[in-house]
Amino acid sequence: MPFRYFGKINYTPYTKVAEFADELHKGNLVGSKCNDCGEKSFPPRADCANCMSGDFKLVKVKPNGTLVTFTTIHSPPDGFEDIAPYTLGLVDLEEGGRLLSWFENTEPEDIKIGMKVKVIPKIFEEIEEIKLYYALEKE
Numbered sequence: 667m668p669f670r671y672f673g674k675i676n677y678t679p680y681t682k683v684a685e686f687a688d689e690l691h692k693g694n695l696v697g698s699k700c701n702d703c704g705e706k707s708f709p710p711r712a713d714c715a716n717c718m719s720g721d722f723k724l725v726k727v728k729p730n731g732t733l734v735t736f737t738t739i740h741s742p743p744d745g746f747e748d749i750a751p752y753t754l755g756l757v758d759l760e761e762g763g764r765l766l767s768w769f770e771n772t773e774p775e776d777i778k779i780g781m782k783v784k785v786i787p788k789i790f791e792e793i794e795e796i797k798l799y800y801a802l803e804k805e
């Protein structure tokens with residue numbers, strides 16, 4: 667199954683890590699673990715960055731991380747006008763891997779570099795083009 671949850675227009679007809687979207691839809695954050703050398707990656711990679719093996723399995727990743735940096739968007743791109751201003755955060759996950767997402771349910775004055783955050787899988791019911799995403803919340 668392709669990344670159907672990421673939108674109706676999909677330029678990725680097939681991917682070995684498509685289960686990533688299925689797991690996110692179920693509320694699970696998953697990364698990949700190489701079956702040959704054990705290297706972990708988030709987001710999941712079909713081919714190991716360490717040994718180039720294509721043999722991997724998906725493993726659950728703890729949703730806890732540390733905020734590396736953040737920025738608040740006041741002039742958003744098309745399609746995001748109704749949620750601006752919003753704050754994007756770059757997060758290093760406890761178990762390795764880095765991701766970018768926006769904050770929800772967190773007061774702007776509480777957002778500080780180095781703070782502990784949690785990554786929460788979410789589903790947009792009201793926006794047809796993007797159905798699945800994850801948000802950051804203060805831990």
Ligand SMILES: [Zn+2]
Pocket residue numbers: 700701702703704705714715716717718719
């Ligand atoms: Zn490997």
